[in-house]
Amino acid sequence: MEKKCIGIDIGGTTVKIGIFEIDGSLLDKWEVPTRKEDGGKYILPDVAASVLAKLQEMGIAKEDVAGAGMGVPGPVMPDGHVEVCVNLGWHDLNPQEELSALLGGIPVRSGNDANVAALGEMWQGGGKGYHDIVMVTLGTGVGGGVIIDEKIIAGRHGLGGEIGHFHVRDEEWEHCNCGGVGCLEQVASATGIAREARRTMAAKDAPSAMRAFGDGITAKDVLDCAKAGDEMANEVMETVGRYLGLAMAQIALTVDPEAFVIGGGVSKAGQFLIDVIEKYYQKYTAISNNKGILTLAKLGNDAGIYGAARLVLD
Amino acid sequence: MEKKCIGIDIGGTTVKIGIFEIDGSLLDKWEVPTRKEDGGKYILPDVAASVLAKLQEMGIAKEDVAGAGMGVPGPVMPDGHVEVCVNLGWHDLNPQEELSALLGGIPVRSGNDANVAALGEMWQGGGKGYHDIVMVTLGTGVGGGVIIDEKIIAGRHGLGGEIGHFHVRDEEWEHCNCGGVGCLEQVASATGIAREARRTMAAKDAPSAMRAFGDGITAKDVLDCAKAGDEMANEVMETVGRYLGLAMAQIALTVDPEAFVIGGGVSKAGQFLIDVIEKYYQKYTAISNNKGILTLAKLGNDAGIYGAARLVLD
Numbered sequence: 144m145e146k147k148c149i150g151i152d153i154g155g156t157t158v159k160i161g162i163f164e165i166d167g168s169l170l171d172k173w174e175v176p177t178r179k180e181d182g183g184k185y186i187l188p189d190v191a192a193s194v195l196a197k198l199q200e201m202g203i204a205k206e207d208v209a210g211a212g213m214g215v216p217g218p219v220m221p222d223g224h225v226e227v228c229v230n231l232g233w234h235d236l237n238p239q240e241e242l243s244a245l246l247g248g249i250p251v252r253s254g255n256d257a258n259v260a261a262l263g264e265m266w267q268g269g270g271k272g273y274h275d276i277v278m279v280t281l282g283t284g285v286g287g288g289v290i291i292d293e294k295i296i297a298g299r300h301g302l303g304g305e306i307g308h309f310h311v312r313d314e315e316w317e318h319c320n321c322g323g324v325g326c327l328e329q330v331a332s333a334t335g336i337a338r339e340a341r342r343t344m345a346a347k348d349a350p351s352a353m354r355a356f357g358d359g360i361t362a363k364d365v366l367d368c369a370k371a372g373d374e375m376a377n378e379v380m381e382t383v384g385r386y387l388g389l390a391m392a393q394i395a396l397t398v399d400p401e402a403f404v405i406g407g408g409v410s411k412a413g414q415f416l417i418d419v420i421e422k423y424y425q426k427y428t429a430i431s432n433n434k435g436i437l438t439l440a441k442l443g444n445d446a447g448i449y450g451a452a453r454l455v456l457d
Numbered sequence: 458m459e460k461k462c463i464g465i466d467i468g469g470t471t472v473k474i475g476i477f478e479i480d481g482s483l484l485d486k487w488e489v490p491t492r493k494e495d496g497g498k499y500i501l502p503d504v505a506a507s508v509l510a511k512l513q514e515m516g517i518a519k520e521d522v523a524g525a526g527m528g529v530p531g532p533v534m535p536d537g538h539v540e541v542c543v544n545l546g547w548h549d550l551n552p553q554e555e556l557s558a559l560l561g562g563i564p565v566r567s568g569n570d571a572n573v574a575a576l577g578e579m580w581q582g583g584g585k586g587y588h589d590i591v592m593v594t595l596g597t598g599v600g601g602g603v604i605i606d607e608k609i610i611a612g613r614h615g616l617g618g619e620i621g622h623f624h625v626r627d628e629e630w631e632h633c634n635c636g637g638v639g640c641l642e643q644v645a646s647a648t649g650i651a652r653e654a655r656r657t658m659a660a661k662d663a664p665s666a667m668r669a670f671g672d673g674i675t676a677k678d679v680l681d682c683a684k685a686g687d688e689m690a691n692e693v694m695e696t697v698g699r700y701l702g703l704a705m706a707q708i709a710l711t712v713d714p715e716a717f718v719i720g721g722g723v724s725k726a727g728q729f730l731i732d733v734i735e736k737y738y739q740k741y742t743a744i745s746n747n748k749g750i751l752t753l754a755k756l757g758n759d760a761g762i763y764g765a766a767r768l769v770l771d
Contacts, residue, residue, distance in 0.1 A: 289711060296605060296711075299749065300713055302713035304711065305710040305713075305744060306710055308744045310703060322744065324743075393711075396623055397610075397617065399614055399617040428616075428622075430622045430635035435614070
């Protein structure tokens with residue numbers, strides 16, 4: 144039997160789990176709830192019980208499992224140690240060692256969830272066929288993952304790929320969650336885009352289709368209006384695209400990947416979003432015509448389980 | 458006999474050559490002129506003749522040479538191919554293959570000179586003891602080199618470490634050599650600092666010690682005035698430090714090195730320069746207290762031969 148690998152993506156609400164062939168085909172996937180009470184001490188036993196039951200159900204012996212990978216929503220040290228993971232209630236533990244013990248010795252590897260998702264997109268998603276990609280996830284926040292030579296660049300202090308906190312806007316006055324002011328995430332996340340739209344509507348008298356949504360406007364509303372040709376919505380998206388294009392240009396001039404893979408809820412806007420980013424990305428990389436392309440992510444919420452499974456294959 | 462390695466740094470005026478023990482001790486170094494006539498076709502034969510003569514003089518057999526590394530002032534493809542190297546007159550050649558043949562089969566590796574210098578500083582210079590560093594060279598231009606896990610990140614299109622062309626200043630009006638506008642190099646190189654000082658003197662009426670130098674002012678003059686407490690010179694250096702700190706913050710949030718190693722002529726200003734950059738670097742990395750340090754390069758013009766020799770040891 145070909146070896147299988149297991150991908151585990153631990154989120155604040157559910158844990159997503161997948162079983163894969165080592166060639167990347169997904170055999171089965173499912174979810175278990177994330178029980179965060181009592182310092183998150185039930186999470187790993189729940190995951191282990193669920194994985195072992197599934198292996199038995201599928202008739203897969205432990206010896207046929209190459210290993211399990213795990214994405215954790217916080218910083219993970221190179222040895223797997225997690226000092227603190229606020230979203231799960233974890234403090235000072237090594238979840239990869241614990242999970243390996245709970246799985247009866249199956250080898251377990253782990254990484255930060257954004258980095259792991261980037262690895263998944265490289266393996267079987269929008270970055271398939273490339274070895275060097277940077278993933279940019281535009282969701283509630285702006286996340287990033289840098290993959291060079293098929294390896295995650297996690298950074299020596301867990302700051303690798305923290306591109307949502309690039310300072311891009313000097314005239315910003317509100318603080319970002321990180322303590323900084325003027326971060327990319329404040330403009331280009333889903334919440335950032337909605338905020339930018341509210342600010343623009345408040346600052347101007349001009350009519351706009353966006354006004355029908357009032358203060359409850361979402362990033363999707365802004366993008367729908369922009370696609371329909373609304374001038375003010377396009378102005379908002381030019382601002383968003385300019386800062387994203389600038390950040391990607393600076394990343395291109397640092398690690399020069401083959402592709403930027405753009406994911407997260409905002410990326411459902413598709414080619415329209417790529418085009419508005421591309422204009423500024425090209426402008427800010429005038430030094431060369433030969434550079435990484437911009438493309439869309441393909442795996443959606445499954446990127447984490449794919450990337451986690453891929454961790455095992457190094 | 459312990460194996461030796463050879464480091465060759467090809468510049469537009471001279472080629473620097475060094476012979477090293479594989480532990481990084483420099484045994485001897487010398488220079489030969491760079492003969493650029495006839496498409497630079499004499500450069501590699503000159504280097505090879507000089508190296509072979511030196512090996513004979515030192516009584517080192519070819520079998521005792523682990524290899525030779527070479528820094529080239531332009532983009533080098535992963536297989537060593539150079540499409541064009543304007544500074545040397547080279548077009549469409551593979552200098553590492555040619556040099557290896559000229560050296561009677563000694564293995565040769567090559568890389569871009571800025572990246573190779575970064576590797577040298579990691580090996581035996583300001584980054585000694587670290588595995589992940591980013592070198593920032595403040596000279597006529599602003600160069601960079603990104604080293605992760607002791608390997609150069611050259612990039613898929615040769616743009617790795619091209620940090621001098623980060624767009625940092627929207628209100629700039631002059632074009633950079635690269636075709637862009639508002640690049641870091643336009644403010645933070647030696648020529649950029651002098652230009653910024655001339656602009657500041659022209660825009661203001663206030664007295665300043667810088668005025669004694671007139672339009673011939675150099676970056677060193679600006680830094681000397683700033684260290685002596687001149688207000689306008691300090692204003693210039695705050696601008697320079699802000700853009701450098703911003704760029705390094707964005708690099709830290711991408712690859713998160715252990716250290717930034719600052720070199721080039723401008724870095725002779727020492728801790729004063731580090732301090733003015735550090736203030737803004739800290740400001741723009743508010744997300745964490747735990748991040749790469751800023752430190753000074755140590756090898757000066759020898760960084761290239763050290764790094765070239767280190768290329769051989771991978």
